[in-house]
Amino acid sequence: MKIIFHLFVHFSLLMFVSCYGDNGYDPLENVLKIQRSRRKTQNHASKEDVTAEYSYSPVYVGPQDGLKDADKITELPGQPAGVEFDQYSGYVTVDPNHGRALFYYLAQSPVNSSTNPLVLWLNGGPGCSSFGNGAMMELGPFRVNADNTTLSQNKYAWNKVANVLFLESPAGVGFSYSNTSSDYQTGDIQTAKDSYTFLVNWLERFPDYKTRDFYLAGESYAGHYVPQLAQLILQNNKITNQTVINLKGIAIGNAYIDDETANTGMFDYFWSHALISDEIHEGIVSNCNFTEVGTITAACDDYQSQATTARSNIYIYDIYAPLCSPSSNSTPSISEFDPCTQNYIYTYLNTPAVQQSLHAKPVQWESCNTLIGLYWKDMPFTVLPVIQDLMASDIRVWIYSGDTDGRVPVTSSRYSINKLQTSVKTPWYPWMYEGEVGGCVVGYQNLTFVTIRGAGHFVPSYQPARGLAFFSSFLEGKLP
Structure with a gap:
């Protein structure tokens, strides 16, 4: 029976897939329904349980000689002329016994790449691709054009100010994989451990970054991934005899961090926005x-x-955006973001020449793998205690929110921050970008909250200029 189940999991990876762009598809809600059902019959993991699971054990470090050069991307198919930065992509093995390997893409800065910080970006889901969604749709250096074959440069890409590393996590997401099908039944704890193992090995492959300032950023369910990984890094930095990771701060956007406030905030947002x-x-x-x-x-x-x-069929991730349809071009989004972008990315990343240029295994790439969420094993009800631990450390903690997102809306973020019970240092004020209000900001004790006006769930997609302005402020440690 166990073998049959594992075969089901393996082959279902080809079937249970979808993308954020699908009308009505909500990967976060799908997994939350399952987790809430489970809570009715079992006690949920407490903070103490999770912390105990994160206790240090020696991390696998594999040989990395020559792999950096092998990972360098010569050129992506359809890439525009005049690209002035280096790109790398490939796999880092995190468990050689299981054959579990995570895919990454690095976009270095076109200027000051040798001194700019390193930022690890994580998308959520759980089960959604940080490369296809994060890099190709949001903050990466390229956009896929409507012809599905050529790329255009994103002039507001975050690698303008940092070297950005996109990680497909956990195994089964995007191009990441395992040779052991049971690895696709994973959860928060194993995802954090694998991401940490990835970082230790990746820094051996790219030793120039070992002493560089390092930041974690992500959105949605990365509201779990980022704080948990940050906590694990800080814990292991104290006791490891391996690489000490120079973590300076985290930024989480439209972040699912507390189930109670996620619900109350979402329905209050629906009501206050006449939905x-x-x-x-x-x-x-x-x-x-x-x-x-x-x-x-x-x-x-x-x-x-x-x-x-x-x-109804309002796109919950940006409530004012049009849906992707044959007539989409005649109804542009208020943010000028093409609602069919996910379709272009899907076709492009499933082109054999593109996968070959990325050094990826030939697979049917998907934006999100629903099966990952279906078999998600552990998910704390809240990560606010983890965030409180990070606030008590020396690192920068920022929460940001696109204010037209209905999935994890600005109301949910504000309610979550209220539960942290931290005092205000700089009262709420509008921050400006090119003569217009870019959003609002509040400086709390050991925490910063920033909104990005007119942005949906995927902030850099909908408001790329304001998104880059916010991100630059975060790296500088200054309120926008």
Whole structure:
């Protein structure tokens, strides 16, 4: 029976896939429904349980000689002329016994690459691609054009100010893989461990970055990935005799960090933005207890279903954006982001010449792997205690939010910060970009909160200029 199940998992990886761009597809909600159902029958992992699981053990370090040169990308198919930075991509083995290897893409800075910091970017899901979504759709140096074969430069790419490393994590996401099918049943703890092992090995492959300032950034379910990995790095830095990672700060965008505030904030956002009626909102407020010990009643489920029906086919990740359709070009997004971008990326990354140029194994690349979330094993109800630990350390902690996202909206982020009970140092004010309000910012004790006006869930996609301005401020450690 176990063998049959593993075969099912292996072959299902080719089937249970989708992308953020699909109308109505919500990878985060899919996995949360499963996790909430499980909570009814079992106690959830406490902070102490998770911390114990993160106790240090020697990390596998494989031979890296010659692999950096082999990973250098000569040129991506359809790449525009005049590219002035180096690119690398390939695999880093994190478990040789299982044959588990994670795929990365590095876009170095065109200027000051030898001194600029290193930033690791993680997309969420869980199960969604940091390369296809993060690099090719959001903050990377290129965009895929509508012809599916050529690229254009993103003049607001984050590698303008940092060397950006995109990691496909965990195994089974994007181009990352394992030769052991049971590895596709994973969770928060193993993902953090594998990401840490990846970093230690990657820094051996790229030793010039060993002493460089290092930052972690990500969005959505990376609200779990980033703080957990940061905590693991800081813990291991104290006791390891291997590479000490020079972590300086984290930035998490539209971040799922607390299940209670994620729910209350989302439905309050729907109501305040005229996506659901007063009656539905009142029904949710009166009948739903989203706390960890709360019980989701039939009445609560019914009102949540009514909310889904009421908001209809609005794209939840950017509530003012048009959907991808044959007539999309005649209805441009207010952010001028092409809603069909995911389709172009899908076709481009499944071109054999592109996969070969990336040194990727020939696979059917997908934006998101639903099966990863379906079999997700551990997910703490909240990572706020982890964030509090990071706030007490010497690193920079920033939370940012695109304010047209309905999935993990700005209200959820504000409610989460309220639960941290930290004091305000710099009161809320509008920050400016090129004479217009770029968003708002609050400086808290050991925490910064920034909004990006007019941006959806994928901030650098919808507001690339404001996104880069925010990110530059984060690296500088100055409020925008």
